[in-house]
């Protein structure tokens with residue numbers, strides 16, 4: 640994500656006041672596509688985890704909820720339930736600058752930036768969802784190349800392919816996504832950073848590109864969405880799988896089968912907040928403090944006791960991002 644709802648510019652952009660954390664640049668829309676207005680109240684905090692883990696993919700640049708939480712509140716609520724660190728991802732131009740700015744002043748966080756595949760398609764088209772002009776794709780990628788070398792950056796992402804939001808039959812959009820994906824693969828290798836992949840309805844093509852170009856040493860399928868067979872194909876290639884709240888959804892038997900297939904070894908946990916809120920709060924705002932619900936599912940589906948699962952996920956996260964130090 641983004642990729643489910645069009646980002647809305649909430650106005651003021653980055654707050655340059657040195658004392659305050661910047662205000663979010665996007666707001667999740669009040670209605671999910673095709674669904675009635677959703678409940679925007681924050682879910683209650685789950686029981687704390689027995690051992691702390693890291694949310695390795697969230698979007699702090701996206702506001703949600705009837706009451707907006709600032710960055711401090713997200714961090715504090717997460718810490719109270721054993722989610723002691725987060726990696727925030729800026730995946731459009733505005734969010735990438737916002738994220739770079741936040742990381743430069745916020746030592747408790749790490750992050751990553753990229754041109755999201757759906758954004759790559761818009762750069763190639765030349766206009767965003769509101770008809771505003773977009774810079775050319777190669778310029779957008781050049782900005783990412785510069786920003787990702789800044790303070791606090793630990794990952795190139797999210798990049799990849801999305802044939803759900805962007806039709807694969809639209810040749811210009813398809814080419815833009817493929818070009819952007821390949822440029823980010825090269826950037827991850829050049830910088831030595833891990834790569835976070837967004838794969839929506841594009842499993843086969845994602846593997847094809849990675850096989851052709853050679854995957855970076857640490858490659859993460861963020862919000863893993865495949866079945867057991869695809870999970871096996873990824874793990875066989877040495878990739879890491881990051882599971883979001885979708886693993887708890889009623890209709891997500893394929894994700895639970897994927898977890899059962901590969902076991903806890905190369906698995907990480909994320910929110911993709913404010914999207915993909917785990918059950919039983921699906922549709923409501925999401926934040927890192929809801930990770931325990933997804934962790935419980937990961938433990939159950941991999942047949943691992945919860946504390947052991949948390950320890951394993953934390954160790955894997957440190958192996959991938961080199962953070963946190965302990």
Ligand SMILES: [Zn+2]
Pocket residue numbers: 640641642797836837838861862
């Ligand atoms: Zn994504």
Ligand SMILES: [Zn+2]
Pocket residue numbers: 640641696697698728797911
């Ligand atoms: Zn995302």
